Amino acid sequence: MAAMHPTHATVDRRALQRRVVRVLALGQVLGGLGVGATLALGALLVTEVSGSSAWSGMAATMNTLGAALLAVPLARLAQARGRRISLSTGAFTAMAGASVTIGAAVLSSFLVLLVGLALLGAGSALNLQSRFAATDLAPDDTRARDLSLVVWSTTIGAVLGPNLFEPGELIGRALGLPELTGGFVIALVAQALGALVYLTALRPDPLLLAVADGEAAGRDRPSSAGGLAVLRSSSPARRAVLTVALSHAVMVALMSMTPVHLTLQGASLSIVGLTISLHVAGMYALAPVFGWLADRSGRRATILLGQSLFVASLVLSWSGSASPVLVTVSLVLLGLGWSASTVAGSTLVAEAVPPADRPKLQGVSDLFMNLAGATGGALAGPVLALVGFDGLSAALLVLVAVVVLAHRGGAGPAPAGPHRGDPRD
Incomplete structure (x- = not known):
């Protein structure tokens, strides 16, 4: 620097x-x-x-x-x-x-x-x-x-x-x-x-x-490695980037196909608009709640909560694909799951490396997040055409399972203080 x-x-x-x-x-x-x-x-x-x-x-x-x-x-x-x-x-x-x-x-x-x-x-x-x-x-x-x-x-x-x-x-x-x-x-x-x-x-x-601050304390000097090299060398970094990218892919894939599905089911444009508006509200409105939860209960616990909300959303859209009301509820849960996973996952990205190397990893994380979203949106159309909205929902459960397995049994860093565990755990 x-x-x-x-x-x-x-x-x-x-x-x-x-x-x-x-x-x-x-x-x-x-x-x-x-x-x-x-x-x-x-x-x-x-x-x-x-x-x-x-x-x-x-x-x-x-x-x-x-x-x-x-x-x-x-x-x-x-x-x-x-x-x-x-x-x-x-x-x-x-x-x-x-x-x-x-x-x-x-x-x-x-x-x-x-x-x-x-x-x-x-x-x-x-x-x-x-x-x-x-x-x-x-x-x-x-x-x-x-x-x-x-x-x-x-x-x-x-x-x-x-x-x-x-x-x-x-x-x-x-x-x-x-x-x-x-x-x-x-x-x-x-x-x-x-x-x-x-x-x-x-x-x-x-x-x-x-x-x-880090250099004054004799630590956290920037490394010469690039963002991809940092990602390859750190399993916490890989886990964090994977969480953010796949969570974004799940959200974009289901959200982008919902207007198409609802329209084919005969829903009015006002219903479609309301569904997307409620979904966006779910993505952002409760972000501070999930931030507070990630600080109090841990990053990993909040990510798993987000993935659980994804599961509830996908199961509901799978089983209730013929009901505009259930699809709308599913999209709200999808937004909430994205919010919890992205807030906690992004926090883990920031904590995976010292401040001097954070921008490198964060740039790579944003790159993969955008590419995952674009790929999810692009592939969702053909999947919808082949297996329908319920089939798309079922297929996306695979991505959720990958994130859950990545965090299952993962150990956090050493405790931050005598009163409670490190929030990164």
Whole structure:
């Protein structure tokens, strides 16, 4: 890491950590606002520019691919320059993506549009990195809670974003831009504000300070190994990354096929929309609860709770696939299972290596998480066509079993104190 380590010996770490979490939460709200305002619009814009609805899925695909490709470079930047520079660079990249997307609509260029949507994936990549930034200075007993508060703040932007379609239309019309591009103007402004927040408020940088603390104590010096090498050399790291990636794959696979299944069953669009809204609420609304639980009862116990919620969801969608009500309940449980598994699993990713090596592993984790989600979404369609919604649910139980077996009987580190076991256990 570059020789930029702050020497704030008198900094109150807990007070600084509280401020860092507040700054990251605000950045998440702004970033989530930009992502929420553009994801649905992206599919509509792709359809309009390409002239075919068959390409509409490319909006989500390019966003996910962009997030995956940018995860490691942003993590390397964090390794070299700290969270402040890395997160603000992600926001600037997302701004560029919004600008390119608007330009593509003006030019009616499909290929340029795909590039813009991929660059917008930086917004998703920095949102993922933000949750790890919340762990840099966090003590063991509140690390999962701090991470979960940043995850929870995504809810605000994710809920508000899709409701900005009409204001976006007014903005686009006022600027003389093509229809559907106003939401990308909102995303551009939101990411600009997010970059400003990171650049001005993340001082001192939490990652650089955490690394300086470790080096001052004569430990935690950065290794020369890359993220994949760190992953290969650490079984706790592999277990943590596996948990996050496969949990995301299960969630994306079932969630992405639910609208298709419900529509084929004759459900109205309002029912489909309500089901997805409740699912998203399950993903984010109770994240702080699972963070608190991971700190109190242990990371592994919370992950196993999340996998149990997955099992309940998949069994319900398997046995009740003909009932829109049961499918909706299943999607809520799916969101809760993802929340518990992702909060606790991401905390384990942060704890698997010293602060100096965290960005490397976190970048690899985000890469695999995005690739697993993209793969799960891509394979879910053919599986649905072959064996139906209930068959898809049954197939996903295999991934849950892999995660459970990975954590079964796993030992945690030595106890953290005399009063209770290490929360990482």
